[in-house]
Amino acid sequence: MLSEKEIKEIEEHFAHYPRKQAAVIEALKVVQFHRGYVSDENVEDIARLLEMTPDEVDSVATFYNLIFRKPVGEHVILMCDSVSCWIMGYENLKDHLSQKLGIDIGQTTKDNRFTLLTIPCLGACDRAPAMMVDNELYGNLTPEKIDEILEKYK
Amino acid sequence: MERPLTQHIRPGEYLTAAEYRKTGGYEGLKKALKMTPKEVQETVKRAGLRGRGGAGFPTGLKWSFVPLGPDAPRPKYLVANGDEMEPGTFKDRLLIEGNPHQLIEGMIISAYAIEAEIGYIFLRWAYKKGAQIIEKALAEAYDAGLLGKNILGSGFNFDLYLHTSAGRYICGEETALLNSLEGKRANPRPKPPFPQTSGLFGKPTIVNNIETLSNVPHILRNGADWYQSISLSEDAGTKLFGVSGKVKNPGLWELPLGITLREVLEEYAGGMRDGLQFKGLLPGGASTDFLTKDHLDIKLDYEGVAEAGSRLGTGTMIVLDDKTCVVGMVRNLEHFFAQESCGWCTPCREGLPWTEKILTSIENGTGKMEDLDILAGMTKTLAPGNTFCPLAPGAMEPLQSALKYFREDFERHIKEKRCPWRS
Ligand SMILES: Cc1cc2nc3c(=O)[nH]c(=O)nc-3n(C[C@H](O)[C@H](O)[C@H](O)COP(=O)(O)O)c2cc1C
Ligand code: SF4
Ligand code: FES
Numbered sequence: 001m002l003s004e005k006e007i008k009e010i011e012e013h014f015a016h017y018p019r020k021q022a023a024v025i026e027a028l029k030v031v032q033f034h035r036g037y038v039s040d041e042n043v044e045d046i047a048r049l050l051e052m053t054p055d056e057v058d059s060v061a062t063f064y065n066l067i068f069r070k071p072v073g074e075h076v077i078l079m080c081d082s083v084s085c086w087i088m089g090y091e092n093l094k095d096h097l098s099q100k101l102g103i104d105i106g107q108t109t110k111d112n113r114f115t116l117l118t119i120p121c122l123g124a125c126d127r128a129p130a131m132m133v134d135n136e137l138y139g140n141l142t143p144e145k146i147d148e149i150l151e152k153y154k
Numbered sequence: 155m156e157r158p159l160t161q162h163i164r165p166g167e168y169l170t171a172a173e174y175r176k177t178g179g180y181e182g183l184k185k186a187l188k189m190t191p192k193e194v195q196e197t198v199k200r201a202g203l204r205g206r207g208g209a210g211f212p213t214g215l216k217w218s219f220v221p222l223g224p225d226a227p228r229p230k231y232l233v234a235n236g237d238e239m240e241p242g243t244f245k246d247r248l249l250i251e252g253n254p255h256q257l258i259e260g261m262i263i264s265a266y267a268i269e270a271e272i273g274y275i276f277l278r279w280a281y282k283k284g285a286q287i288i289e290k291a292l293a294e295a296y297d298a299g300l301l302g303k304n305i306l307g308s309g310f311n312f313d314l315y316l317h318t319s320a321g322r323y324i325c326g327e328e329t330a331l332l333n334s335l336e337g338k339r340a341n342p343r344p345k346p347p348f349p350q351t352s353g354l355f356g357k358p359t360i361v362n363n364i365e366t367l368s369n370v371p372h373i374l375r376n377g378a379d380w381y382q383s384i385s386l387s388e389d390a391g392t393k394l395f396g397v398s399g400k401v402k403n404p405g406l407w408e409l410p411l412g413i414t415l416r417e418v419l420e421e422y423a424g425g426m427r428d429g430l431q432f433k434g435l436l437p438g439g440a441s442t443d444f445l446t447k448d449h450l451d452i453k454l455d456y457e458g459v460a461e462a463g464s465r466l467g468t469g470t471m472i473v474l475d476d477k478t479c480v481v482g483m484v485r486n487l488e489h490f491f492a493q494e495s496c497g498w499c500t501p502c503r504e505g506l507p508w509t510e511k512i513l514t515s516i517e518n519g520t521g522k523m524e525d526l527d528i529l530a531g532m533t534k535t536l537a538p539g540n541t542f543c544p545l546a547p548g549a550m551e552p553l554q555s556a557l558k559y560f561r562e563d564f565e566r567h568i569k570e571k572r573c574p575w576r577s
Contacts, residue, residue: 018355022336025337029320060339064319065322066320067320082490084241086483087474088398088399120241123238123281125244125396125398126405132280
């Protein structure tokens, strides 16, 4: 069941489009914002609200990289793996992060604190290597800087 | 040197409506509202503004395909393309985070020119700070009567909304973007019909890049002749040029079109870091052909870069140095394109992962000489016209030019059965 708050936030987007089905991506993001990810049950709830079939909603949800259909940790680390960050040595940083957190890309730490993912170019190539933690962007990364950043989310 | 788009931008802050007005903001809009939509189109045409999203299509001409007048289908739409997911590209971010009202003013004027009543700013997921700033700026603009009904007493109505995406490079392709805005999977649409006559929700629609739209207020305020005069080239106006990679001073600068590549690299980006040599670069994002040191004196405008065998693209350059492996770099690029292929057409869906696989094996020292022929064949298979949209041909641009200029590096991997750049 979607909360009243979620429904209200989704419905606010309806006014922006001639038909409410156009708000499906916003709906998925609203739910993800409140719950961290979008469960099968949420997909059905959204489908009902937007008068779509669950399959239709799911086919949209799975198309986009940043709609999570599985649970994620409290904080999601998105490490850029595109060309400028590659040139600037992101691979070493990825290994550093993996080791430090004890997980591979795509996994969540045992304490459920962090999920580690890669993401295409963050549009911060002049500050490469770059990553985002939740909504925050960090650039010019070094192993030391990464250690400091992780402390903030402990 | 004039820098109309960025001269007032301060690092880490955005210009509020009041601050933007003090810089002459919304004066262009006032002028436009006294003209007819056709006259606004003519001014932008005469100015010679070309699209800054990569393809360089003349903006005024694009607008002129939209049906005008009382019999035109309604509502009509204007969409600002802020997907900016092409690797190596980081220019629209500055305009969004630094001067959102410039974009909003550009959109109101452009909407007026095509008589559109609804607009969307389509923004990529990762630009969280930009999204907050745009929301604030939109609220300021509504409060000031610059958006909504009867804008500045002119009788013109225009509503503008922010749409944030959920992450997929193909959303940047304009017809895929329209599908995404309609809440669908972002597969491109067949053309024709072109969006100008049948776009968002089947209505006439213009999609323009953020930087393109941010130029419009200045053209209206200062005139077409002024706009022509501020470049060093046949192509009018300024361009945001960016440099990333192992240069001393990576960054982004607004410079006149027609400036030389050497000047950007040496004066602005500060040249290569100590101990490194310049080897080549992608001049306009991940989907442009490599240029080499033989091209350093070319002019950075649409013609100049095309004559050198590449594209001005987004104007954001990715520099390759002599200590970085070109095979690895191209493998990284093709990994991106393979992952972001929308899967709609077979040559791209199957060709790109195969390309990536071959490049990976060459990089790891298990490639064969025949692989180079397969890669060359792939650049033909995925050439423009053979796939449903330009993503796949774009993916071939760095590959085909790397094979042309740096073939020896590929061969060394195969002969030495390892990557010579990895110690
Ligand atoms: C795969 C692909 C991705 C694209 N991404 C963008 C983008 O992020 N931003 C953009 O403005 N144009 C992008 N384009 C170009 C658009 O399709 C379109 O040409 C452009 O938005 C038109 O605006 P302009 O005429 O102002 O340049 C992309 C094209 C392709 C094929
Ligand atoms: S070329 Fe690739 S991205 Fe474009 S429509 Fe075909 S599969 Fe999709
Ligand atoms: S390549 Fe990493 S931020 Fe652009």
